[in-house]
Each structure stands twice: as C-alpha cells, then as structure tokens.
Amino acid sequence: xxxxRFDQTSTATLDALPASANRRVISFKDAMREAIDxxxxxxxxxxxxxxxxxxxxxxxxxxxxxxxxxxxxxTPVSENAMTGVALGAALNGMRPIYIHLRVDFMLLxxxxxxxxxxxxxxxxxxxxxxxxxxxxxxxxxWGCGAQxxxxxxxxxxxxxxLKVVMPSDPYEAKGLFLAAVKDDWPVIFxxxxxxxxxxxxxxxxxxxxxxxxxxxxxxxxxxTLVATSLAVVDSxxxxxxxxxxxxxxxxxxxxxxxxxxxxxxVRKTGRLxxxxxxxxxxxxxxxxxxxxxxxxxxxxxxxxxxxxxxDCPMPASGVLEKAYYPNADKIAERIRGIxxxx
Amino acid sequence: xxxxxxxxxxxxxxRLLRKLREIRQFEERIIxxxxxxxxxxPVHLHIGQEAVPVGVCDHLRPKDLLFFGHRTHGxxxxxxxxxxxxxxxxxxxxxxxxxxxxxxxxxxxxDNGMLGSSALVGGGIALxxxxxxxxxxxxxxxxxVSWFGDGAVDSGAFWESLNFAALKAVPVMFVCEDNGLSNVxxxxxxxxxxxxxxxxxxxxxxxADGTDVHSVWSAAGQALRHIRESGKPAFLWCRTKRWMKHQxxxxxxxxxxxxxxxxxxxxxxxxxxxxxxxxxxxxELDEITQGIEAQLNAALEFAKKSPFPTEDLLMTxx
Ligand SMILES: Cc1ncc(C[n+]2csc(CCOP(=O)(O)OP(=O)(O)O)c2C)c(N)n1
Ligand SMILES: [Mg+2]
Numbered sequence: 064x065x066x067x068r069f070d071q072t073s074t075a076t077l078d079a080l081p082a083s084a085n086r087r088v089i090s091f092k093d094a095m096r097e098a099i100d101x102x103x104x105x106x107x108x109x110x111x112x113x114x115x116x117x118x119x120x121x122x123x124x125x126x127x128x129x130x131x132x133x134x135x136x137x138t139p140v141s142e143n144a145m146t147g148v149a150l151g152a153a154l155n156g157m158r159p160i161y162i163h164l165r166v167d168f169m170l171l172x173x174x175x176x177x178x179x180x181x182x183x184x185x186x187x188x189x190x191x192x193x194x195x196x197x198x199x200x201x202x203x204x205w206g207c208g209a210q211x212x213x214x215x216x217x218x219x220x221x222x223x224x225l226k227v228v229m230p231s232d233p234y235e236a237k238g239l240f241l242a243a244v245k246d247d248w249p250v251i252f253x254x255x256x257x258x259x260x261x262x263x264x265x266x267x268x269x270x271x272x273x274x275x276x277x278x279x280x281x282x283x284x285x286x287t288l289v290a291t292s293l294a295v296v297d298s299x300x301x302x303x304x305x306x307x308x309x310x311x312x313x314x315x316x317x318x319x320x321x322x323x324x325x326x327x328x329v330r331k332t333g334r335l336x337x338x339x340x341x342x343x344x345x346x347x348x349x350x351x352x353x354x355x356x357x358x359x360x361x362x363x364x365x366x367x368x369x370x371x372x373x374d375c376p377m378p379a380s381g382v383l384e385k386a387y388y389p390n391a392d393k394i395a396e397r398i399r400g401i402x403x404x405x
Numbered sequence: 406x407x408x409x410x411x412x413x414x415x416x417x418x419x420r421l422l423r424k425l426r427e428i429r430q431f432e433e434r435i436i437x438x439x440x441x442x443x444x445x446x447p448v449h450l451h452i453g454q455e456a457v458p459v460g461v462c463d464h465l466r467p468k469d470l471l472f473f474g475h476r477t478h479g480x481x482x483x484x485x486x487x488x489x490x491x492x493x494x495x496x497x498x499x500x501x502x503x504x505x506x507x508x509x510x511x512x513x514x515x516d517n518g519m520l521g522s523s524a525l526v527g528g529g530i531a532l533x534x535x536x537x538x539x540x541x542x543x544x545x546x547x548x549x550v551s552w553f554g555d556g557a558v559d560s561g562a563f564w565e566s567l568n569f570a571a572l573k574a575v576p577v578m579f580v581c582e583d584n585g586l587s588n589v590x591x592x593x594x595x596x597x598x599x600x601x602x603x604x605x606x607x608x609x610x611x612x613a614d615g616t617d618v619h620s621v622w623s624a625a626g627q628a629l630r631h632i633r634e635s636g637k638p639a640f641l642w643c644r645t646k647r648w649m650k651h652q653x654x655x656x657x658x659x660x661x662x663x664x665x666x667x668x669x670x671x672x673x674x675x676x677x678x679x680x681x682x683x684x685x686x687x688x689e690l691d692e693i694t695q696g697i698e699a700q701l702n703a704a705l706e707f708a709k710k711s712p713f714p715t716e717d718l719l720m721t722x723x
Binding site: 106107110134136138141143144145146147148149150151152153154155156157159174175178179183184185186187188189190223226303375 | 408470472503504506507511513514515520521523525528529530531532534535536537539540542543547549561562565566568569572573585684721722
C-alpha cells in the first residue's frame, strides 16, 4: 500500500453540521481544496507557496485545479528562507499560505517560524501584522519511520505569537482554514492525512469557525476526553464501540486554548483524559492537564491523565508501529481503567 | 568598482553629506552616554560604514522597503527614521519607534519603508525577497532591498534567497555591506568563496567602494535601474571598514582590521571632493554639523523626557 495514498482511513463518520445547513457530503481533502480556492478567489492577496505547492500531485489533491494557478508558487528545497519569503510577502501586504507535505520539513524553517514570524508583531508593537497560514500535513504508518511521522503541534504552541489548529473533519477543516486565512496572526494549520478521505457534510459557501473556540463533539457524564485531529475520530470510535458515557471535547485550537470549555466539562464529569498524538514531554497533553490541575482541581474526582505517543521516535516496523500508536481500543481501555479507579 | 566624483553636483553632495553626518554624529553622541547605562540595549555602531546606507537609500522612496539586520542605526537613519524616535527606542521609552519593545536591533517605521529588523544573522535576507515577490505579484512600483553583512553570506538563508530570487525573477536588490568582519572573525576565516563571484552566478553584480558614498550611490543607481528594466534581482557589494568594535562603543583594535581615519572616512572623502570643486564652503559644512548637533540635543531631550512603558503593556500584541 503506497503511503502517499490515503487508503488507511478511519471508518468514523463525523457530522457536526447543524441540521438546517446544506447537506452536501465531501471529503476532507476536497473541503481543504475548496477552502483554499475560495480564499484565493475571495482575496487577491492570498497566494500559496511551498515545495511541491504547484506539482502534479497538488499536495495530496488538496491543491489540484485551483482557479488561480498564477498565485501558486513552487519553491526549491529551501524551507527556511522560503518561510522568510512568505513573511516578507506578508509584511508587504499579502496573505501567504505556506505548504509543507510533512511537518518534519518545517523543522528546517524553525528559525523563521520561532524567531521571526512568532515574534515580529510583538517586536514591532503591532505596527506590522503577520497574516500567514502555514499548512502542514502529518501522517504515519506504512513504515514511514521516525522522520516522516511526527506531529509537533505542542512544540509550535510553545512559542508565544503563534496560533495552532488541528481540524478533525471536513466541515471543521474548511471553516477553520478560512478562519486561519482571515486572521491577522500567524497560524500553524496541521492536517492529518488519515483524515483526508473521511467525508462529511460541508456547506458550499464560505464560513469561518471561531478562533480559540473548541466544540463538544458528544456529551457525556463520567469523564472529559480531550482530543484533536485524528484522535477525535479514534475517540469517537472508542465511545461508540464500547458504549462509554464520556464527554468528548475537540478544542480545535492548541493555541489559543478554549480553557472554559474544558473546565466546564470537568466541572460536570470530575475526570480528565487528554489524548494527544504527539510526544509526551512538555507537550499539549501536559499543558491541558496542568491547566485543569491549576484551575479545576476542586472538580477532580481522580487525577488528570494523558495518553500520548511513547517518549521515543517512531519505529518503522509494522509490529512496533502497532505498539507505538494509540487507537480506539487502547483509548477505551484507558477510559475503563480510569472509571474503574485503576 | 563603480564611481567617479567628476559628475557630483552640489545638490547631491550636500544631501549625501548631511545624511553621512547625521549617522556619524548620532553614533558619536551615543559613545560617551552608553557606559552610563541610560541606554540598556546592545548597539552595533555604523561609524566608518555610513557611505553604504546613505548611497543606497538616497535612491529609495518612503514606499520602497529596506530589510536590515542587527546593525540598524545607519540604514534606519538613512531610510528616514526620525532621530527622536530612534533615540527614544534606545532609551527604552514608549515614544521609540517600536514603543520600547524592539531596542536597538529591532527598529520599525512602516511610513518610511521599514517593516521590522532582525537580530539573527542571515534569515532577514529572505524577507526582502518575499517583499519583492509581493511587489511583483501585485505589479507595484516599489523597490525592496535585502541588507546584510559579509557574515550573513555564510548562512543557508543567503544561498536559498539568491537561488529563489534568480529562479523566479524576483526583483529584489541584495546589498552586501562587507566590512570584512563577522564579529571578530576575519572574512578569510569565515567565507571560502569570493562573494561577488558566487553572487555573479545568480545575477548581475555591482561592486562599490563602501567608504566612498559617491561610488555606492552610482552603483546602487545602476543596480536599481537594472532591476526596474529587467524585472530581475541585482546584487550590490560594498567593501567598507568597521571602525568600532562589533558591539558597543569602543574603537576596534583587531590586527586584521587596520583603519586609516583620514583615507577611510566617507565624510572626509566627500567633503574633500566637494571643496576641490567649490561645491561647498567650510562655513556651509560647519552649518550642517551644527544643525545636526542641535537636532541631537533635541532628540536626547525628547528621549529623556519620554515615559517608560507600564507593566500592563507586557502581554499585549501577542
Ligand atoms: C544566526 C545567528 N548566529 C550568530 C549570531 C551572532 N552574531 C551577531 S552579529 C554577527 C556577525 C555578523 O557579521 P556580518 O553579517 O558581517 O555583519 P556586521 O556585524 O559585520 O555588520 C554574529 C555572528 C546571530 N546574531 N545570529
Ligand atoms: Mg561584517
């Protein structure tokens, strides 16, 4: 199974759309494509740039047949300076969308991302704005190994000045992407490629979802489960397959974090488990746990818990991959353990 | 090297001289004050190198953009930053150009084409390229300049930026202000290649004497004309001399950096050329100096009287 195709998708159907809305069903990939196309049609200052941005694969299909190919700029393998190019263009009035096929490649651009983009608005006292969206695809499996399977959302959220968002379904992807493009701050937009084939109802017209606001994916009483991106899908599967009475919260934004949404849920359930498909140390799950421990300890019936990747790089062997990655059954088992007090 | 003062006019000479002196006198004002800690920010002085920013920026309009690095005072004053606002920024006051949030290394003045500066060597080169890409996409009449030292040439961002600008015909001007030093490292110890030779593989290169403002001015004018006419990038290399230590206010004492304050002085060179052709009198030159001194007195007064930021500003614009 070639790893550049999206054969390994989850089976969960996500349907977060209000019943009144248009019920057209499309894939996550097509929702992204539509959002990018509409963003570019809507505003001539929006352009896309990145390695492979303009190639025939169209970033896993998410950028094929756009209405403005003249505003799609391919780059050499020069992630650092090209990110600086995007920053320079943003400072000079444009609204760039930077694209990375793998988040691992973004590490070459960390000088620009952490030292420049994140700090520019603060250093200049807001006299200039930095409206950049950096899209990055994340993924795993099929022996991709340690350098092609990272997530790193928590690392980006570490830097003041960056916003970080991880959509979990097609409706969310379109609305959050358009919100990111509209925002006058740099936004890191992380897309799991295992979501690309998932389908859901998506309105044809443009819409934005609020920045820094999460959502209750399904209500429940016994435990608050916080998850983003693919972990939302696995959590939903865990809940339905194992008939668990837990409240699933998708904060959407790692930063700014919707603390109230999480605290209000913990107030009700008294228990917290954060699922974060990322490294554990100093990570997003640790951050959410710390936040609840600091601000909601009076609600807690049991200690806060997290479920993450193990604290080691990704293995390539399928046997070890199985051991490495969380999934719906492992999530359910963990929840049962907490509810049984073990 | 480009440049021949035979066609220097009185008007141009006076304009350039005024700017050279502004930078020199501004920096010289800092020297005795700095050890008293009224300015708590690392400064990288431009004394001796003034010809480069002045010769380049004389061609630029306020809407043209200049991206520079840690050695900010020269380019910023040459591009039109108000002395009061620069002084106040060094004093950490809210009336500074970045309201005290930048310090010496992070100046900003959008009205004069300065959209922020970076203290990290190399990366800022890419910003001018991106700005020029924006100007090209929007078909704007606007020059964008990436400004950097010889040390920045060592960085990957330099090569990535030159390659991209040449590949995509991005109409940016690269200005390498080569003082032959990266901190205390001599150029031959930090860069294997000849900078202009390698840059020449990517684009047209102009070479100027960076201690001679007319040479820089002539070369910059030609390079910008090339950019306008061809839509391609250009590279301007200016060999200059750093008189002061890399950072701070002491005179440089590196053996590899001998400075002749008569022969290497851009101000003396220009004054001599102007007087030789009767383009200005001693009295006029003295008036310029005195005028700038008065401006500096006012700038210091302005900075000292301005308020410090209040703590409630700490978590804003983030
Ligand atoms: C990425 C990075 N590495 C190291 C430094 C420390 N540093 C500050 S200035 C400088 C030398 C720069 O030399 P050059 O680019 O020639 O500029 P100049 O100081 O001569 O104007 C160095 C190494 C830095 N600021 N950024
Ligand atoms: Mg140097």
